[in-house]
Amino acid sequence: MTKLEMTEAIITAKLEKGTTWEAVGKAIGLSDIFTASACLGQNSLSKEDATKLAKLLDLGNDVVTALTVCPMKGLDTDLVSKDPLIYRFYEIAYVYGGAIKECIHEKFGDGIMSAIDFTCDIEKQEDPKGDRVVVTMNGKFLPYKKW
Amino acid sequence: MTKLEMTEAIITAKLEKGTTWEAVGKAIGLSDIFTASACLGQNSLSKEDATKLAKLLDLGNDVVTALTVCPMKGLDTDLVSKDPLIYRFYEIAYVYGGAIKECIHEKFGDGIMSAIDFTCDIEKQEDPKGDRVVVTMNGKFLPYKKW
Amino acid sequence: MTKLEMTEAIITAKLEKGTTWEAVGKAIGLSDIFTASACLGQNSLSKEDATKLAKLLDLGNDVVTALTVCPMKGLDTDLVSKDPLIYRFYEIAYVYGGAIKECIHEKFGDGIMSAIDFTCDIEKQEDPKGDRVVVTMNGKFLPYKKW
Amino acid sequence: MTKLEMTEAIITAKLEKGTTWEAVGKAIGLSDIFTASACLGQNSLSKEDATKLAKLLDLGNDVVTALTVCPMKGLDTDLVSKDPLIYRFYEIAYVYGGAIKECIHEKFGDGIMSAIDFTCDIEKQEDPKGDRVVVTMNGKFLPYKKW
Amino acid sequence: MTKLEMTEAIITAKLEKGTTWEAVGKAIGLSDIFTASACLGQNSLSKEDATKLAKLLDLGNDVVTALTVCPMKGLDTDLVSKDPLIYRFYEIAYVYGGAIKECIHEKFGDGIMSAIDFTCDIEKQEDPKGDRVVVTMNGKFLPYKKW
Amino acid sequence: MTKLEMTEAIITAKLEKGTTWEAVGKAIGLSDIFTASACLGQNSLSKEDATKLAKLLDLGNDVVTALTVCPMKGLDTDLVSKDPLIYRFYEIAYVYGGAIKECIHEKFGDGIMSAIDFTCDIEKQEDPKGDRVVVTMNGKFLPYKKW
Amino acid sequence: MTKLEMTEAIITAKLEKGTTWEAVGKAIGLSDIFTASACLGQNSLSKEDATKLAKLLDLGNDVVTALTVCPMKGLDTDLVSKDPLIYRFYEIAYVYGGAIKECIHEKFGDGIMSAIDFTCDIEKQEDPKGDRVVVTMNGKFLPYKKW
Amino acid sequence: MTKLEMTEAIITAKLEKGTTWEAVGKAIGLSDIFTASACLGQNSLSKEDATKLAKLLDLGNDVVTALTVCPMKGLDTDLVSKDPLIYRFYEIAYVYGGAIKECIHEKFGDGIMSAIDFTCDIEKQEDPKGDRVVVTMNGKFLPYKKW
Amino acid sequence: MTKLEMTEAIITAKLEKGTTWEAVGKAIGLSDIFTASACLGQNSLSKEDATKLAKLLDLGNDVVTALTVCPMKGLDTDLVSKDPLIYRFYEIAYVYGGAIKECIHEKFGDGIMSAIDFTCDIEKQEDPKGDRVVVTMNGKFLPYKKW
Amino acid sequence: MTKLEMTEAIITAKLEKGTTWEAVGKAIGLSDIFTASACLGQNSLSKEDATKLAKLLDLGNDVVTALTVCPMKGLDTDLVSKDPLIYRFYEIAYVYGGAIKECIHEKFGDGIMSAIDFTCDIEKQEDPKGDRVVVTMNGKFLPYKKW
Known part of the structure; x- marks a missing residue:
């Protein structure tokens, strides 16, 4: 299967x-x-x-x-999704990716947020002007190793 | 300029x-x-x-x-960034994009999280096993209009 | 199914x-x-x-x-369609996209026309020199949130 | 120049x-x-x-x-724009392009809406729930010639 | 079917x-x-x-x-064909496309040759040094509308 | 220079x-x-x-x-031009490329129309319903060599 | 079939x-x-x-x-093959393509080597330091027609 | 420099x-x-x-x-050249690449022709029906190592 | 089969x-x-x-x-894999590829590490701070032939 | 600077x-x-x-x-390098990427080798049949977090 x-x-x-x-x-x-x-x-x-x-x-x-079975991940996925809901995450990377990078380096130094030692959570925030989607991503900071 | x-x-x-x-x-x-x-x-x-x-x-x-000036956004940006920090957000979309879509539809119905009526925040969560990056995205839910 | x-x-x-x-x-x-x-x-x-x-x-x-079922949208669609009827909408974006952006910003400020809170209508305008297709797109203006 | x-x-x-x-x-x-x-x-x-x-x-x-001078059009334009305002027109083509094609063929037969014998107009429709952008595209219908 | x-x-x-x-x-x-x-x-x-x-x-x-049925055109077609016979038409566009554009603008002004109100004909021209393929394309000139 | x-x-x-x-x-x-x-x-x-x-x-x-100087041809040219006039030649290849291939093979056998031993001519055909652009391409037929 | x-x-x-x-x-x-x-x-x-x-x-x-049947050539072929044996021919084009172009123009003038009026042969050249593959390509020179 | x-x-x-x-x-x-x-x-x-x-x-x-200086090779080169002379080598790979692979494996077993331990030579073969370009590529056969 | x-x-x-x-x-x-x-x-x-x-x-x-059977290698493989484990090797090429090139040239001169006369080995290095993956690649150095 | x-x-x-x-x-x-x-x-x-x-x-x-300064990494790098030395690492990913993935999962479970908490070393292994390049990559194993 x-x-x-x-x-x-x-x-x-x-x-x-x-x-x-x-x-x-x-x-x-x-x-x-x-x-x-x-x-x-x-x-x-x-x-x-x-x-x-x-x-x-x-x-x-x-x-x-x-x-x-350990899957071959990302296999049935477009390089950039055309689905409006998923595309917005690419758009966030286009518009805010550089700013996020600047602010993570400012707070943590050279390194990255892990997408492996990582959790992600979605909450519904009720709001009279329209409910809001709150996505919380939580990843271990990995500093670049120098050797 | x-x-x-x-x-x-x-x-x-x-x-x-x-x-x-x-x-x-x-x-x-x-x-x-x-x-x-x-x-x-x-x-x-x-x-x-x-x-x-x-x-x-x-x-x-x-x-x-x-x-x-209102900028032409996303202009100096690769389709998929090769910078490790920014790439991880694309990887999250590859690995978790479908799951995030499923869960937002489950909680909100057909629609998207806005990337315009949207805020984003980065916190440093101290952790003895390695500090963690917490990215909170908060966007208005926009239901698909039917007409 | x-x-x-x-x-x-x-x-x-x-x-x-x-x-x-x-x-x-x-x-x-x-x-x-x-x-x-x-x-x-x-x-x-x-x-x-x-x-x-x-x-x-x-x-x-x-x-x-x-x-x-909430669909995975845009899935069976080319990045840029080669069908002449659909391609013309890409061509409009190539030739008039910048101008449309300028004029929306002039009338509304920084933000976008929603493609979710959105309707679209097609009318046939009879014309002795050749009937005309009238496409009316109507989307909510979403101002860019600053936070 | x-x-x-x-x-x-x-x-x-x-x-x-x-x-x-x-x-x-x-x-x-x-x-x-x-x-x-x-x-x-x-x-x-x-x-x-x-x-x-x-x-x-x-x-x-x-x-x-x-x-x-007659310009080389579409020259300084991405294949698919990453600017959120312009991208929405690509998204409309992804989500509604097939439907628009079906409805134009239903009303006009086999052919296309011209993007050359074409006008485009933007209006601001005031609305207490948020103003709306109304884009009206008007192009001559060109039936496919059979010979 | x-x-x-x-x-x-x-x-x-x-x-x-x-x-x-x-x-x-x-x-x-x-x-x-x-x-x-x-x-x-x-x-x-x-x-x-x-x-x-x-x-x-x-x-x-x-x-x-x-x-x-009105077909979705160009669907089973490569962006640029690798078939040598068909590729030559792309090569003609690469090598002579700019020159053809210059000469059409010189003779007709700003506009295009329609590929919809269009006929195409292939003739065999016998030649002792090798027969020749003569492709005649005939499309209506469409001037760019200004409004 | x-x-x-x-x-x-x-x-x-x-x-x-x-x-x-x-x-x-x-x-x-x-x-x-x-x-x-x-x-x-x-x-x-x-x-x-x-x-x-x-x-x-x-x-x-x-x-x-x-x-x-013998030029590096096709160097400053997009893979597929977004200029409407030049794009129409790509569209002709998408919509009629297969048919042209069938008809050349029918008339000449397996081989191609040369784009090197090739001439191209543009005429203005006056027409009360709108002048027409006539593009005549004339290339030597090259049969595929079998060895 | x-x-x-x-x-x-x-x-x-x-x-x-x-x-x-x-x-x-x-x-x-x-x-x-x-x-x-x-x-x-x-x-x-x-x-x-x-x-x-x-x-x-x-x-x-x-x-x-x-x-x-005259085949649609190049149909089941990648744009650039990832098979190491076939890729080496692309690599030769990357590293030596410009030099080959210079030397053909030097010997023949402006034009190309035909890939249609063309033969190709592979020989095994025995060599104590490792046998060698000898690929001989032989194509008619086609001078660029000026008209 | x-x-x-x-x-x-x-x-x-x-x-x-x-x-x-x-x-x-x-x-x-x-x-x-x-x-x-x-x-x-x-x-x-x-x-x-x-x-x-x-x-x-x-x-x-x-x-x-x-x-x-050891150069960064292939840097100012298109993925697939649009220059007709150089493109023919890509076309040879599209049309004859599979056949060349079959014949090299038939003569040598599993492995490749080196493009590093490699020479290339161009000769002009005079011919009354049109001179011919003879390209001779000579590369060491490298058998795939099994370990 | x-x-x-x-x-x-x-x-x-x-x-x-x-x-x-x-x-x-x-x-x-x-x-x-x-x-x-x-x-x-x-x-x-x-x-x-x-x-x-x-x-x-x-x-x-x-x-x-x-x-x-000698396989057509790399056939069912993305140009750049989206699987996180495999992608890291592309990322290593993006971040360290230039440096590796510099250091190989420094130690060996102009040439490459063969990926054909090549072995690869994976070891688990136990480590209290987290086990480590050790990948050892061993390829014959091939100097660029000059002729 | x-x-x-x-x-x-x-x-x-x-x-x-x-x-x-x-x-x-x-x-x-x-x-x-x-x-x-x-x-x-x-x-x-x-x-x-x-x-x-x-x-x-x-x-x-x-x-x-x-x-x-923390650099925007991978910025001046091709998606897939055409330089023969660097390309070999992509080829290794094409030919051995799946096998490496299988063997890492076999030894470590679901997860990846980090390219951040990572070192890389190049040694010259002298060999009478031709010196060998030995590349040792050493990255922390990161198990996929389940939550």
């Missing part, structure tokens, strides 16, 4: 059960975003978590195996 | 004064990131704020004018 | 019924363009509207479900 | 005079968008109109000549 | 009948090039012409329908 | 003299298109023709030398 | 027979390279040669027909 | 002296192609050869130094 | 057997990396090694044949 | 002094590769190290400042 077939099986089961990423994530003790990223074939789960997830969605052992 | 020349003038003055984006931002009542983005030619300032900024850095009227 | 299969099912049914986007749209209370965009898999419908549409075209429940 | 130098001269003069594209256009009997497109080097003016424009802005004969 | 399946059906039938584009075109009163372009899925035929063509090649009604 | 500087010198002189490519070409016994292509740095002239051309435009010996 | 299916049939048959391109070529009186290029779908054979080849490999009439 | 400035100095001197790559190469004991590639900044010379070359062309010590 | 089908068969068998690349490699006397590269279709094995490998994994003769 | 000007100043001084990256690195207590990467504008130095380096090469304070 390829990662693609795995994703289709999970999405179909999730639609049929009428459940959410948040509920699926809670059941296996993981956040909605990480759970979704694993189900979309961009991350791997431990055998234990994969088994819980498969049970929850009444899926077979092939899904469990597929979920535990 | 082009935006490029404006940026060079500001960066040179900022280095000479030994000041920071945070200090410059505070002096004009704006965040470090927005201030840096305007100085890098990706956003515009009001005449009043531009004047304050120019005074602070001992820069002339041509810098004030250049800061108030 | 994928969005692609959904589109094929709808197009086939529409050809067999010999109906039009305008007629389909009217039956569900939406414009021809928005209806077509949803049927082409670029927008989602409410369950209610999707159900009406499926009935009208004698299509099953899987089409209803597929129509309500 | 190249088109680029011409544009710089005009923009500088326009900023100094504190005038607008609308005012410049009116003075030579043309719309703001067409006037701006010519001044940005994407269209040519007649000798008469170019002379009026140069006088209005106190510019020399080299600007007049440069304005009348 | 998709345009691709339509093309395969027509090409197969044409090979079996041992006929030519010229013969097929003559039978429906159209040129060889336009006929071939429609059969390759790049143009549409009227119901009448499509019916004649299908009869000639003993093909069914699904081919007739497919031939009358 | 680079080819670029040569082109600028020639264009400036041509504008000052108020002459045309047709007149320049006639004076040296060459067509307007080939003359323009050489002056735009895409072809070379013999020393004799280059000398005549330089005299006609009151230009120096460096222009003569530059005109005789 | 598509060219792709034809290639698969031939490769499979060739592996089963345990024969070589050289042997196949000899049997039909053609070189190994041209024979391989036709079998890979990049060139066409005469009906006679195709029939001989099919007999030799015990293949059917559909392979004969497929071999005689 | 950059490699670019070095190339300009050498080309200018070569034009003034009216000499050829063949003559320059002979004087320093190297082939025309390798000499030209070094002068175009794609290869380096030994100090001894560089000194001879500079003397021959009456050039200074800075040219000697620049010629001995 | 294509290389793709071969890879799927091997990966499936390897998962079922619960074995590792290291174990598979040892059984046939090759390293884990070279073994994996051959199984992923990027290198070929000798008939003897392929037979051993197939036996070990209980696979058929078609896998043996497929493993011995 | 931009990073580009800084690099030119350092390279010129280094050539004049006839020194090496190894010697420069030793003088400031850093490896040759890291030192070269900083001098090429891809890494930053501490003020102390920058001062030592500038003294060693008799360079001014502006070089010291420029060396300490």
Whole structure:
């Protein structure tokens, strides 16, 4: 079973059960975003978590195996997404990327924010002028090693 | 004076004064990131704020004018940056973009997080295992209009 | 049922019924363009509207479900379309994009026309020298937030 | 004098005079968008109109000549602009391009909207929930010739 | 039946009948090039012409329908073809494109040759030093509208 | 003197003299298109023709030398031009390229039309419904060698 | 039968027979390279040669027909191959392309080496320090026509 | 002195002296192609050869130094050249690359022809039907190491 | 059996057997990396090694044949991988490529490290602050031939 | 002083002094590769190290400042380098990237080798059959965080 077939099986089961990423994530003790990223074939789960997830969605052992394989990430992704929701993150990099770089260097020195030792969280902030999406990214600072 | 020349003038003055984006931002009542983005030619300032900024850095009227012009944004930017710090935001979009999309739709319905009615903030979270960079993005949810 | 299969099912049914986007749209209370965009898999419908549409075209429940899923937009689209009709919109952006930007900034200040809180309408203007296509785009102005 | 130098001269003069594209256009009997497109080097003016424009802005004969040359259009333009305001027109083509194509064919048959025998107009529609940008594109329908 | 399946059906039938584009075109009163372009899925035929063509090649009604649909043109085409015969037209644009532009502007003013109100014809010119291909393109001149 | 500087010198002189490519070409016994292509740095002239051309435009010996150098062709050219006049030739290749290929093979067998042993001519065909541009391309047929 | 299916049939048959391109070529009186290029779908054979080849490999009439069709060349090929053996030819063009151009112009004047009236041959040159691959390309010189 | 400035100095001197790559190469004991590639900044010379070359062309010590620096190769080169002479080598790779790969593997096994331990030679083969360019490439076969 | 089908068969068998690349490699006397590269279709094995490998994994003769075919390398690979683990090697080339080039030239002169006469090895270096990946690449130095 | 000007100043001084990256690195207590990467504008130095380096090469304070600025990395770098020495690292990623990924996951689990907490070393391994380049990359393993 390829990662693609795995994703289709999970999405179909999730639609049929009428459940959410948040509920699926809670059941296996993981956040909605990480759970979704694993189900979309961009991350791997431990055998234990994969088994819980498969049970929850009444899926077979092939899904469990597929979920535990280390995926070739970013494979079914455009270089720059044309989906308006995802594109906005590229636009943020175009408009604010240089400024973010300046401010991280100002606060931390030469280095980067890790995208591996990294978590990401989405909150809904209610607002009478229109609710707001709050995305919190939290990554370990990695200083450039000099040798 | 082009935006490029404006940026060079500001960066040179900022280095000479030994000041920071945070200090410059505070002096004009704006965040470090927005201030840096305007100085890098990706956003515009009001005449009043531009004047304050120019005074602070001992820069002339041509810098004030250049800061108030609406810029052609994203102009001096690669399609996908090769700078490791900035690239990580593209990598986040590759690995977590689909999951973020799923979770925003789950919480808000069909629509996007605005990158215009938008703020962005960077915090240093101290941690004995290595300090962490916390980037908080806050954008208005815009539901897709049906007509 | 994928969005692609959904589109094929709808197009086939529409050809067999010999109906039009305008007629389909009217039956569900939406414009021809928005209806077509949803049927082409670029927008989602409410369950209610999707159900009406499926009935009208004698299509099953899987089409209803597929129509309500938030789509990955712009997925089956070239970066720049080579179709002459669609390319002309890219050409307008190449030739008039800078001028449109100048004039919107002149009338509204720094910001953009939303493509989300947005409607679009096509009219046929009869003309003895050759009928004319009139495309009216109407999007909310979003001023750039400073913080 | 190249088109680029011409544009710089005009923009500088326009900023100094504190005038607008609308005012410049009116003075030579043309719309703001067409006037701006010519001044940005994407269209040519007649000798008469170019002379009026140069006088209005106190510019020399080299600007007049440069304005009348047929330009190499789209030359200083990205394949897909990263400027948020201009990008939205590409996004409209990604999300609604197919639907617009369907609806034009439905109303006119096989053919295209001309981007040459074409006008474009921008209006500000005041709205308490946020003003709206109304872009009206009007192009001759050109049916595909069969031979 | 998709345009691709339509093309395969027509090409197969044409090979079996041992006929030519010229013969097929003559039978429906159209040129060889336009006929071939429609059969390759790049143009549409009227119901009448499509019916004649299908009869000639003993093909069914699904081919007739497919031939009358307005196609998404340029879809199965490389940005720049690597086929040597087709590439030469790109090479002509690289080497002579600027010169052709200069000479059309010299003879007609600012505007373009239409590729929609357009015909194209290929003749074999016998020559003892090697036969020559003569391609005649004939398109309406469209002057740039100023408004 | 680079080819670029040569082109600028020639264009400036041509504008000052108020002459045309047709007149320049006639004076040296060459067509307007080939003359323009050489002056735009895409072809070379013999020393004799280059000398005549330089005299006609009151230009120096460096222009003569530059005109005789075999140029690196296609150097200052986009992969696909965004200029509407030149783009139409790419669009012709997208929409009619396959059909032209079919018809040349039908008439000549496997091979190509040379773009080197090649001439190109532009005529103005007057027409009450709008003048027409007639482009005649004439290239030697080169059959594919089998060995 | 598509060219792709034809290639698969031939490769499979060739592996089963345990024969070589050289042997196949000899049997039909053609070189190994041209024979391989036709079998890979990049060139066409005469009906006679195709029939001989099919007999030799015990293949059917559909392979004969497929071999005689003029192919859309370069279709299943990357813009720049990542295969190390093929890439080296691109690298030769990067490192020596300019020098080869200079030396051909020095010896022949302005023009090109034809890739159509062209043969190519590969020899193994034994060498104690490591055998050498000798590739001989032989193409007609085509001088640029001036008109 | 950059490699670019070095190339300009050498080309200018070569034009003034009216000499050829063949003559320059002979004087320093190297082939025309390798000499030209070094002068175009794609290869380096030994100090001894560089000194001879500079003397021959009456050039200074800075040219000697620049010629001995190991260059960043392929830097001022398009991914795929649009110059017709150089493009033909890409076309050969598109049309014959697969066949060349098959035949080299047939004769040598798995491995490549080196483009480093490599020579290249151009001969003029006189022919009444049109002279022919003979390019001989000679590279060491490098078998793929298995470990 | 294509290389793709071969890879799927091997990966499936390897998962079922619960074995590792290291174990598979040892059984046939090759390293884990070279073994994996051959199984992923990027290198070929000798008939003897392929037979051993197939036996070990209980696979058929078609896998043996497929493993011995010289592959079209780099075929199913992005130009620049978006997988974070693989991308880091591109990032190393962006950040350290120039420095590596400088240091190799300093130690060896003008030439390259072969990627054909090449081995690669991965070691786990245990470290209390986090284990380290040690990649050792070992390639023959090939000096640039001058002729 | 931009990073580009800084690099030119350092390279010129280094050539004049006839020194090496190894010697420069030793003088400031850093490896040759890291030192070269900083001098090429891809890494930053501490003020102390920058001062030592500038003294060693008799360079001014502006070089010291420029060396300490956090650079926009990868800026003057092609997406895929055409330089043969650097390209080989891309080729290694194409041919062995998948295998390296498999083996790192086998030894370490899901995660990556850091290119930030990373060192790189080049050794010359003498060999009678041709010296060998040994590149040792050593990066911290970063396991993918699950949350």
